Amino acid sequence: MTAAREFLRGNEALAYGALKTGLNAFFGYPITPSSEIPETLANEFGNPRYPGFKVFLQAASELEAINMVIGAASTGAKAMAATSGPGFSLKQEGISYAAAMELPMLIVDVNRGGPGLGNLGPEQTDYFQATKGGGHGGYRNIVLAPSSVPDMAAFPALAFSLAFQYRNPVLILADAFLGQLKEDLMFPEVPAQEFDTSWATTGARGPERHILSSMHLDLPELSRHSEHLRSKFEEIDRREQRSEKYQTDDADVILVAFGICARLSQRAVVMLREKGIRAGLLRPITISPFPRGELAALVQRGVKNFLVVELNTGQMLEDVRLATGGRARLASVQRVGGLLPSPLDIVRQVEAMPR
Amino acid sequence: MIGVEGHYEVKLGQLPTLTGKPTHYCAGCEHGTLTRLIAYALQELGARERTVLVDSVGCSVLAHEYLNTDAVQAPHGRAPAVMTGIKRMRPDLLVFAVQGDGDAVSIGLSELIYAANRGEPITCFLVNNGIYGMTGGQMAPTTPAGMITTTTPHGRDITLTGPPIDASKLLATLEGPAYVKRVLLPVTPTPSADFYNARGSMEGARSVQNAFRVQEMGGFAFVEFVSTCSVNWKMSILQSKHYAAEVLAKIFPPGLYKDKFGVEKR
DSSP, X not given: OOOOOEEEEHHHHHHHHHHHTTOOEEEEOOOTTTTXXXXXXXXXXXXXXXXXXOEEEEOSSHHHHHHHHHHHHHTTOOEEEEEOXXXXXXXXXXXXXXXXXXXXXXXXXXXXXXXXXXXXXXXXXXXXXXXXXXXXXXXXXXXXXXXSHHHHHHHHHHHHHHHHHHTOEEEEXXXXXXXXXXXXXXXXXXXXXXXXXXXXXXXXXXXXOOEEOOOOOSHHXXXXXXXXXXXXHHHHHHHOOOEEEESOTTOSEEXXXXXXXXXXXXXXXXXXXXXXXXXXXXXXXXXXXXXXXXXXXXXXHTOOEEEEEESSSSSHHHHHHHHHTTSXXXXXXXXXXXXXXXXXXXXXXXXXXXX | OEEETTTEEEOSSOOTTBOOOOOOOOTTOXXXXXXXXXXXXXXXHTOGGGEEEEEOSSGGGGHHHHBOSEEEEOXXXXXXXXXXXXXXXXXXXXXXXXXXXXXXXXITHHHHHHHXXXXXXXXXXXXXXXXXXXXXXEEXXXXXXXXXXXXXXXXXXXXXXXXOOOHHHHHHTSSSOSEEEEEEOSOEEOTTOSSEEOHHHHHHHHHHHHHHHHHHTTOOEEEEEEXXXXXXXXXXXXXXXXXXXXXXXXXXXXXXXXXXXXXXXO
């Protein structure tokens, strides 16, 4: 295992991160700006360094790809797919079934501009679709939000670990900027993870058999299943909220931003501090479950001003509003269409906030 | 004991490959027949412990209630893709699905064609009764011209909806599949119509077994069973058997459309 420093594109780093955590199967359909993920994996398929990587298959459609992931996941394999907005929409059907059947899997959405075909620029407009369910029926995904190329490399291991621990689909919501950005990184040492797959459907040995079905025609039975899914997500909500704080201890204005916006906001915090404004940054790492505990604690400590910076028209803003419970002033910097705010734009917005 | 053309013998009664639960299928429906043929074949092969059934959406959605194997549910039409994921990951498993004509030939035609074209070593059984059964008798891609359904109350007008699609012929044009066969499954009336023969079940039993053997030889196997739906055709069970033989089997002629490995000759 080389511990050399490497210089990689976000999508490439994510692909290697998945391989190093023991990815078994990848199924994909090309879509910009995520295509370097299948391309990197296609190149590494058959490399003896990754003996667990048994299946690489380009599907005929996004639908076919997600359903192949369902099939591979049902055998207990670490299976994944990667896509971008339009393809992510098509995958929602399969993700709903996977959540219902409690199948662990990793789906990556490298968010591009939308709605519709949109463009190839970075947006965070798939936030609602990723964090609130996305497909039909009531379910939740665990959603991780990387904000750097090293995160892109490290998050597949975390994603599979959470996916198998809770038997739930895990999404990584990146954006076109992170997918294409090149940074240097050291791959973290990932210990080989063995997960419980005693539920998998790999042939009934003995009288016991396994059935992975999303259909429960009996009304009370489906009700019990839905309650089970809900209590599972409540447990995830209690235990898995993750966030990173930067200079929040004495801050009286908190920027809240995930993904690439967290990088821009961190720079803005430095610039604000140089001007004598006590700013800090809360960066959600999990956007589902949303780190509302940390936000509530900041409100509790007396922080009155929050600025939400995001590449959509106010989607995470709603979660921040819920978490702060009307006890703080909220403002936001929003960009769509593939444009990014500059740190100076963020600084000016903070300066304009009443304090 | 029953014998099927001398080489296929099983004990009647409880098979370990059946759960023993009574099926929900309507009286006269061939889904029940096919379930039993599959159970016989799996028992013959001694394959229960390495079998995964993929449930499709339609009348066969509850197949796992009757077939006593591991099972995974596929979204509507996506069974061939789910089977691909299982089989690629675990080539040692025997993987199959029972799909209806709406599932396989309408909403899931793309998944079926691409799995067939890749020659995935999986087995697809298609029950073609020319109508949507579970949703209550709507037009299917295989509905004959003129047939009255709940969405074609004046009869299917093929100038508006196109003619019925022949899935077996379509798949046989591809390089990938190893075995494509169509069987008229219902009992068929003799010319005098005073008794019915069960040639379809015998042919069906052989074809199901061949389709599993082809998978074990590494090929894609597809068997289409021309069947009935007396309830949604608004016919008596016997009328529906006549209709299947006289109308459906003319549009979808039974026959061996592809047999790369020559399993029918063995």
